[in-house]
Amino acid sequence: xxxxxxxxxxxxxxxxxxxxxxxxxxxxxxxxxxxxxxxxxxxxxxxxxxxxxxxxxxxxxxxxxxxxxxxxxxxxxxxxxxxxxxxxxxxxxxxxxxxxxxxxxxxxxxxxxxxxxxxxxxxxxxxxxxxxxxxxxxxxxxxxxxxxxxxxxxxxxxxxxxxxxxxxxxxxxxxxxxxxxxxxxxxxxxxxxxxxxxxxxxxxxxxxxxxxxxxxxxxxxxxxxxxxxxxxxxxxxxxxxxxxxxxxxxxxxxxxxxxxxxxxxxxxxxxxxxxxxxxxxxxxxxxxxxxxxxxxxxxxxxxxxxxxxxxxxxxxxxxxxxxxxxxxxxxxxxxxxxxxxxxxxxxxxxxxxxxxxxxxxxxxxxxxxxxxxxxxxxxxxxxxxxxxxxxxxxxxxxxxxxxxxxxxxxxxxxxxxxxxxxxxxxxxxxxxxxxxxxxxxxxxxxxxxxxxxxxxxxxxxxxxxxxxxxxxxxxxxxxxxxxxxxx
Amino acid sequence: xxxxxxxxxxxxxxxxxxxxxxxxxxxxxxxxxxxxxxxxxxxxxxxxxxxxxxxxxxxxxxxxxxxxxxxxxxxxxxxxxxxxxxxxxxxxxxx
Numbered sequence: 001x002x003x004x005x006x007x008x009x010x011x012x013x014x015x016x017x018x019x020x021x022x023x024x025x026x027x028x029x030x031x032x033x034x035x036x037x038x039x040x041x042x043x044x045x046x047x048x049x050x051x052x053x054x055x056x057x058x059x060x061x062x063x064x065x066x067x068x069x070x071x072x073x074x075x076x077x078x079x080x081x082x083x084x085x086x087x088x089x090x091x092x093x094x095x096x097x098x099x100x101x102x103x104x105x106x107x108x109x110x111x112x113x114x115x116x117x118x119x120x121x122x123x124x125x126x127x128x129x130x131x132x133x134x135x136x137x138x139x140x141x142x143x144x145x146x147x148x149x150x151x152x153x154x155x156x157x158x159x160x161x162x163x164x165x166x167x168x169x170x171x172x173x174x175x176x177x178x179x180x181x182x183x184x185x186x187x188x189x190x191x192x193x194x195x196x197x198x199x200x201x202x203x204x205x206x207x208x209x210x211x212x213x214x215x216x217x218x219x220x221x222x223x224x225x226x227x228x229x230x231x232x233x234x235x236x237x238x239x240x241x242x243x244x245x246x247x248x249x250x251x252x253x254x255x256x257x258x259x260x261x262x263x264x265x266x267x268x269x270x271x272x273x274x275x276x277x278x279x280x281x282x283x284x285x286x287x288x289x290x291x292x293x294x295x296x297x298x299x300x301x302x303x304x305x306x307x308x309x310x311x312x313x314x315x316x317x318x319x320x321x322x323x324x325x326x327x328x329x330x331x332x333x334x335x336x337x338x339x340x341x342x343x344x345x346x347x348x349x350x351x352x353x354x355x356x357x358x359x360x361x362x363x364x365x366x367x368x369x370x371x372x373x374x375x376x377x378x379x380x381x382x383x384x385x386x387x388x389x390x391x392x393x394x395x396x397x398x399x400x401x402x403x404x405x406x407x408x409x410x411x412x413x414x415x416x417x418x419x420x421x422x423x424x425x426x427x428x429x430x431x432x433x434x435x436x437x438x439x440x441x442x443x444x445x446x447x448x449x450x451x452x453x454x455x456x457x458x459x460x461x462x463x464x465x466x467x468x469x470x471x472x473x474x475x476x477x478x479x480x481x482x483x484x485x486x487x
Numbered sequence: 488x489x490x491x492x493x494x495x496x497x498x499x500x501x502x503x504x505x506x507x508x509x510x511x512x513x514x515x516x517x518x519x520x521x522x523x524x525x526x527x528x529x530x531x532x533x534x535x536x537x538x539x540x541x542x543x544x545x546x547x548x549x550x551x552x553x554x555x556x557x558x559x560x561x562x563x564x565x566x567x568x569x570x571x572x573x574x575x576x577x578x579x580x581x582x
């Protein structure tokens with residue numbers, strides 16, 4: 001099997017056994033990117049020279065017996081993470097010229113573990129979108145069908161992994177931005193518990209919802225990455241101070257004694273039957289391995305999307321106020337005064353979806369509407385959280401479809417923001433509640449991948465990875481590769 | 488709670504976005520679509536529910552207030568669209 005078809009874990013074994021060097025791996029994947037990304041558009045910036053230097057350094061470190069957990073493994077970072085000396089654009093004209101003067105904590109930790117960064121992946125502008133069509137650099141294509149979207153906002157990371165241009169990448173997830181593209185590209189992606197991974201250096205969208213996470217071919221690969229990504233960081237006030245679990249050690253744990261809950265709200269009558277069937281089949285596989293499957297109810301979950309579209313834009317409108325055309329980023333030509341500079345720099349620098357969300361957020365936070373919208377949404381957020389707390393008294397893991405539909409054609413929802421928002425209907429609740437959630441490949445419909453979502457209790461991402469890994473030991477959906485790019 | 492064109496212009500001003508009168512009509516329609524979705528929140532019975540600002544209900548952590556060197560001017564100023572000496576340049580504010 002060729003190198004690019006292997007999982008991150010398999011590549012690590014080859015490196016550990018001296019069967020391949022970091023430099024060979026890096027050159028192999030850089031050649032794939034060079035040859036194929038013209039079609040996918042999954043990278044905004046490719047850092048080839050830096051990657052070769054990092055690979056050589058990784059090989060040197062290994063020869064001195066100083067190989068970290070990710071030594072020599074090629075990865076990519078979503079272009080939302082600041083990378084010292086490398087453009088960090090957030091897929092926005094606003095930051096098209098922004099060369100970050102520092103590394104995000106996630107970037108620093110993975111580099112310290114020996115990972116080699118091949119480049120920065122495309123995304124929806126400031127992570128606001130579910131199809132990757134809001135990127136200033138143009139849409140990413142889905143490698144399973146180039147006429148379809150890869151999902152978003154971490155669509156570049158997902159498409160690059162599925163297209164075999166990179167074995168693993170980072171993403172961020174505010175309302176489903178890791179899990180939805182993972183599902184639509186047939187890969188595995190994890191949003192950990194809120195606060196597990198430092199947000200320092202990740203450009204903020206909605207700070208009480210944003211969480212970084214790993215994206216890769218398998219759950220074991222995600223565990224490998226997560227092990228280096230988690231941990232307390234004094235630079236992020238919401239970073240949780242607790243000892244890291246050993247995610248790798250528990251991957252193989254048998255599922256006997258596990259209780260899986262299927263929420264009826266994740267299987268509405270309107271759901272595509274074929275998707276519902278695949279999700280139920282995934283539950284049956286866990287049952288075959290000794291898990292007990294029961295039904296649970298999350299009655300407030302229907303209000304997740306409306307609550308999210310108050311809270312996320314409100315926080316975004318506040319976070320986006322830092323882009324003022326003064327200290328960094330885009331500035332309009334010939335401003336007549338300071339107000340003109342602010343307004344034109346922002347309206348020319350931000351795309352339409354970002355401006356819509358800033359306007360909605362500003363409105364929801366404005367005098368006279370704050371209680372009706374923002375405070376009410378925060379109260380509903382507690383109802384959603386409490387539903388999960390009650391469910392987790394009965395079950396260990398909640399299972400359902402990740403998305404209500406397959407990857408849709410490019411342009412199909414571009415002028416219909418509301419139908420776009422509904423693609424995150426099953427993923428948003430985990431962000432509101434701050435719970436860990438994972439999407440794994442669980443079938444194919446019309447030659448397009450389908451994902452199943454597992455939601456776990458707080459800080460139980462290790463259990464999610466364990467369940468997904470056991471599922472992947474018994475199935476081969478995660479091994480399916482698109483015809484794109486050849487064998 | 489529908490938004491009209493004047494409200495769009497007022498909110499755009501608060502958000503420091505340039506929106507023309509022509510754009511405001513289309514934007515009002517789009518924003519009202521979103522508000523119609525959001526208005527489902529009015530159905531919820533939340534009279535005795537406290538707002539949840541942080542998913543883990545965490546308190547603000549405190550750390551020691553220690554002076555640390557912040558010697559990054561030389562790395563930060565070159566990122567500015569316009570700077571001179573140790574200052575960011577903006578159009579004249581005081582006549």
